[in-house]
Every structure is written in C-alpha cells, then in structure tokens.
Amino acid sequence: MRTVFFISDSTGITAETLGRSLLSQFEGVKFRHTRVPFVDSVDNALDCVERITESQMRDGVRPIVVTSIVNAEVARTVRQADALFLDLFEHFVGPLEDELGQAANHNVGRQKGLEESADYQNRIEAINFSLAHDDGMSHKELEKADVILVGVSRSGKTPTSLYMAMQFGVKVANYPLIPEDFERGKLPTELVKHRSKLFGLTIAPERLSQIREERRRGSQYASLSNCRYEVDAAQKLMRMEGIRWLESTHKSIEEIAAVVLQAVHVEDDS
Amino acid sequence: MRTVFFISDSTGITAETLGRSLLSQFEGVKFRHTRVPFVDSVDNALDCVERITESQMRDGVRPIVVTSIVNAEVARTVRQADALFLDLFEHFVGPLEDELGQAANHNVGRQKGLEESADYQNRIEAINFSLAHDDGMSHKELEKADVILVGVSRSGKTPTSLYMAMQFGVKVANYPLIPEDFERGKLPTELVKHRSKLFGLTIAPERLSQIREERRRGSQYASLSNCRYEVDAAQKLMRMEGIRWLESTHKSIEEIAAVVLQAVHVEDDS
Numbered sequence: 083m084r085t086v087f088f089i090s091d092s093t094g095i096t097a098e099t100l101g102r103s104l105l106s107q108f109e110g111v112k113f114r115h116t117r118v119p120f121v122d123s124v125d126n127a128l129d130c131v132e133r134i135t136e137s138q139m140r141d142g143v144r145p146i147v148v149t150s151i152v153n154a155e156v157a158r159t160v161r162q163a164d165a166l167f168l169d170l171f172e173h174f175v176g177p178l179e180d181e182l183g184q185a186a187n188h189n190v191g192r193q194k195g196l197e198e199s200a201d202y203q204n205r206i207e208a209i210n211f212s213l214a215h216d217d218g219m220s221h222k223e224l225e226k227a228d229v230i231l232v233g234v235s236r237s238g239k240t241p242t243s244l245y246m247a248m249q250f251g252v253k254v255a256n257y258p259l260i261p262e263d264f265e266r267g268k269l270p271t272e273l274v275k276h277r278s279k280l281f282g283l284t285i286a287p288e289r290l291s292q293i294r295e296e297r298r299r300g301s302q303y304a305s306l307s308n309c310r311y312e313v314d315a316a317q318k319l320m321r322m323e324g325i326r327w328l329e330s331t332h333k334s335i336e337e338i339a340a341v342v343l344q345a346v347h348v349e350d351d352s
Numbered sequence: 353m354r355t356v357f358f359i360s361d362s363t364g365i366t367a368e369t370l371g372r373s374l375l376s377q378f379e380g381v382k383f384r385h386t387r388v389p390f391v392d393s394v395d396n397a398l399d400c401v402e403r404i405t406e407s408q409m410r411d412g413v414r415p416i417v418v419t420s421i422v423n424a425e426v427a428r429t430v431r432q433a434d435a436l437f438l439d440l441f442e443h444f445v446g447p448l449e450d451e452l453g454q455a456a457n458h459n460v461g462r463q464k465g466l467e468e469s470a471d472y473q474n475r476i477e478a479i480n481f482s483l484a485h486d487d488g489m490s491h492k493e494l495e496k497a498d499v500i501l502v503g504v505s506r507s508g509k510t511p512t513s514l515y516m517a518m519q520f521g522v523k524v525a526n527y528p529l530i531p532e533d534f535e536r537g538k539l540p541t542e543l544v545k546h547r548s549k550l551f552g553l554t555i556a557p558e559r560l561s562q563i564r565e566e567r568r569r570g571s572q573y574a575s576l577s578n579c580r581y582e583v584d585a586a587q588k589l590m591r592m593e594g595i596r597w598l599e600s601t602h603k604s605i606e607e608i609a610a611v612v613l614q615a616v617h618v619e620d621d622s
Contacts, residue, residue, distance in 0.1 A: 092607070093606045095369075095610065096366070107445065108454055110454075166448070168443075182381055184381065209511050240479070240483070244479065334472065340363035340389040341390070
C-alpha cells in the first residue's frame with residue numbers, strides 16, 4: 083500500500099483529478115488517497131510534513147505527493163518531507179512567464195470574486211434550469227436550453243444534465259422517451275421545434291434492466307424483455323428523426339458530457 | 353488575444369481545469385479557450401496541428417497548448433505545431449515509473465470499465481440520493497446521508513449538495529431553515545438525531561436579497577430586511593445548536609464542498 087497525498091492551497095480537486103489519472107497508468111499498485119485542501123500557510127505546510135512522515139513510517143515506503151500550491155514558501159515547506167513530489171505548478175509557471183513576458187502573480191484563489199463572475203452565475207443558473215427541466219417536468223422555456231437530452235427512463239439523462247450544468251454552465255433539459263412515443267412513432271410535439279438541440283442517450287438493455295431492478299424489483303418495467311423493447315424502439319425513433327445519440331453503457335458521466343458538448347457545439351466563449 | 357487549447361485523449365476536463373488555474377496567475381492577459389477532447393489517433397492529432405496553426409495566423413502570436421495525452425505517438429504528432437506546450441503527462445510519468453519500479457501502461461481511458469466500478473455506482477447513487485433529499489423533500493433514510501446541509505432558502509445548499517454527490521460520491525441531503533424554526537428556536541425534530549452530520553451554509557443578507565429578487569421580485573421574501581432577519585436568526589439557531597457553518601458568499605461551489613468535506617470528515621477509502 084502506497085499513500086498518495088493531494089495537497090493544495092485551494093480545494094485540491096485539480097491535483098486529485100490529475101493525480102488519479104496519472105496513477106491509473108500503474109495497474110496492480112494499491113494506493114491510499116488523501117486529499118489535503120486549503121494548505122495556505124507555513125503552519126499548515128508543517129502539518130502536512132508531519133502527516134507525510136507518519137504515513138511513510140506506517141507504510142514502510144515513501145508517499146507520493148501531488149501538489150498544487152502557488153505560494154513559493156508554503157510549497158518549499160511541504161517539500162521538506164521525504165516523498166516523491168509531483169508539483170503541478172513548478173513545471174508550468176516558468177515557461178508561461180517566459181511566453182507571456184509577465185510574472186505570475188502567485189496569488190492563491192483563482193476563485194476569489196468568482197461569485198461575481200459570469201462563470202459562477204452561469205453555473206448556478208444552469209443547475210437551476212436543469213433541475214426545473216429534469217425528466218420532462220416543464221416545457222416552459224425549452225427555447226432557452228442549450229441541449230435537450232432524450233432517452234428511455236434510467237439511461238443516464240439526469241446525472242449527465244446536472245454534470246454539464248455544473249461543470250460547463252450549460253443549460254440542459256432532459257426528456258424521457260416513453261412507450262406512448264414509440265406507439266405514435268413520433269417525437270413528443272414540444273420537442274420537434276428544438277430538433278437541433280436534441281441529443282439521445284441509449285444504453286445496453288442488460289445494463290438498463292439491472293439499473294431498473296434496483297428501483298423496482300421484479301416489475302415489468304425492469305424486465306429484460308421490456309428493456310430490450312424500449313431501447314430498440316427508442317433507437318428506431320431517434321434514427322428516423324435524425325437525432326444523434328450515444329451509447330452510455332461503458333462511459334463515465336464526464337465522457338458522456340464531453341461527447342454531447344462536442345456534438346451540439348455549444349459555444350464556450352468564457 | 354491569445355488562444356489556449358486544452359487537448360486530451362479523454363474528456364479534456366483535467367487539462368482545462370489545471371490550465372485555467374495556471375492562466376489565472378496572469379492577470380490582464382486575454383485568453384480564448386478551446387477544449388479539444390478525444391484526440392486519440394494520429395489523424396485527430398493532425399487536425400489539432402492544423403487548428404493550432406490557424407489560430408496562430410489569426411492571433412499573430414503562437415497559442416498555448418495544455419495537453420494530457422497518454423499515447424506517445426499521438427502526443428508527438430500534436431507537438432509538431434508551433435506553440436507553447438504544457439504537457440501534463442510528460443513531467444510526471446517518468447518519475448512515477450522510477451518510484452514505483454514499474455512501467456506505465458500508457459493506456460487511455462482510466463474511465464474504461466468505470467461503470468462497473470464502485471466509484472461510478474457511488475456517484476450515481478449519491479446524485480439520486482441528493483435529488484430525493486433536496487430542500488427537505490424527504491425525511492426517509494436521513495440516516496444514510498453522509499452530510500445534511502442546513503441554511504436559509506437560497507443560501508447555496510442545492511448546488512453544493514449536487515456537486516459533492518457528483519464529484520465525491522458523498523450522499524448529501526439538504527434542509528431549509530425557515531421562519532417557523534426560528535420562532536420555535538429549535539432545529540426541525542427530524543434533524544436533531546443527526547446533529548453530527550449537520551453543516552450550515554450562511555450568506556451575506558445583501559447577496560441573498562439579490563438572489564431572491566431574481567426569483568420573486570419585490571416580494572417580502574426577497575426584501576433586504578427579511579433576508580437580514582432570516583440570516584441572523586439562522587446563525588443564532590446554528591450557534592445555539594452547535595452546528596458548524598460556513599459563509600458561502602465569496603466562495604465557489606468547489607471551495608464550499610471541500611470545506612464541508614473536511615469538516616464532516618467523510619471517509620474516503622476509494
């Protein structure tokens with residue numbers, strides 16, 4: 083077991099995300115993850131040194147420490163510990179300073195004042211929009227949606243909508259395709275005029291049945307035969323209506339979101 | 353104007369997050385951001401080279417390119433373009449290989465098979481939990497919550513709950529503190545036994561009034577005097593009940609989430 087610290091003067095989320103991605107390149111090694119956010123003083127840094135040393139003694143092997151710390155003195159202090167350090171700032175700030183002909187301000191808190199920024203407002207507004215337009219709950223203001231996800235119940239529309247809103251500030255409505263739509267062989271009327279914003283999610287019937295069983299065990303709704311019927315009918319409908327779609331079964335929420343964004347060409351002028 | 357590309361063989365979200373954080377260290381420089389996900393073939397890489405070259409000609413200055421590409425040949429191809437390259441893998445994979453005594457597998461797709469993984473299931477389950485327990489909607493299964501956020505209406509509970517569920521797979525319920533609670537001078541009964549999981553969000557009355565005005569313009573609910581009263585009463589109640597809290601006004605969703613996680617000590621054994 084090898085301990086990995088993600089140490090940051092901010093949330094540590096970036097350090098952790100990149101760190102986990104790097105570590106996943108080493109199969110078979112067991113890692114214990116520890117996120118340490120808000121390390122923004124020498125005192126905090128000294129606490130980190132202590133924790134790193136403790137885990138080295140416990141594990142019998144030195145930890146890996148992924149850091150994203152802007153303040154040079156704080157960063158230097160953490161580095162007193164014995165560990166493999168992967169410093170996300172060190173390698174990149176210098177070349178950027180040369181390229182831009184400007185010194186980095188070395189301020190923590192890229193997020194400061196964020197609540198005033200368009201970016202923050204967009205995200206909150208997008209989350210509220212997606213919540214209000216989850217599962218076809220409201221037809222109102224669909225023209226304000228950047229994307230409208232369609233698909234059978236439990237194909238992953240809600241998590242994808244919320245993730246896109248939260249991460250990218252994109253307004254995503256989602257709309258279930260239900261047996262009535264398949265029988266009519268048509269899209270719900272209120273969606274027709276928004277065709278260019280539609281994107282479909284589909285899923286392997288076996289997986290869908292598994293997910294639905296967790297909700298309503300033994301129901302017709304969850305049965306494999308019904309899931310096969312719905313998925314097949316939804317794909318036929320989407321093909322007929324010219325709606326692009328993605329098979330979500332083997333994809334993470336992040337991947338689905340990135341594919342949808344790329345397909346629908348939401349403008350990102352931030 | 354300087355164009356910045358975030359180029360990745362996966363979603364590009366990590367490259368973009370770290371890239372934006374680095375660039376925010378250079379105030380006054382205007383950047384145009386372009387995310388290019390799923391660059392996982394030499395052909396795709398050649399398209400990138402073309403786009404980089406075009407933007408150099410348009411801007412009259414070479415772009416900055418933040419890359420996270422595992423495949424060496426694809427990465428090399430992108431680098432044929434003239435740009436400042438910040439490569440998130442290059443600097444870190446070598447030292448990790450030495451430290452772990454093992455070659456990196458250089459496989460794209462740390463996310464592959466993720467839908468089978470506990471991590472993915474946890475996140476989806478946590479999102480569903482948070483949606484079902486938004487705004488005090490359900491008292492059922494509160495014992496399964498990892499965290500219960502409390503605070504006045506529009507203090508940021510919903511976005512924070514959803515973000516924590518999505519990013520960390522943490523089950524977060526949220527519960528509004530309303531004038532009836534202040535008059536009784538007590539926590540809602542159903543929350544009392546979960547005191548150790550409670551965390552409060554508070555907000556500057558001026559900001560709260562602004563947010564509420566967007567929803568219900570001119571209402572008593574949104575008035576500054578009412579917001580002052582509610583915020584003050586909520587803080588008194590939380591102080592009396594020994595609930596830790598955070599002032600959310602100048603914080604991003606990510607920061608609030610990281611503070612709450614740290615305070616409530618949710619175990620992360622992934």
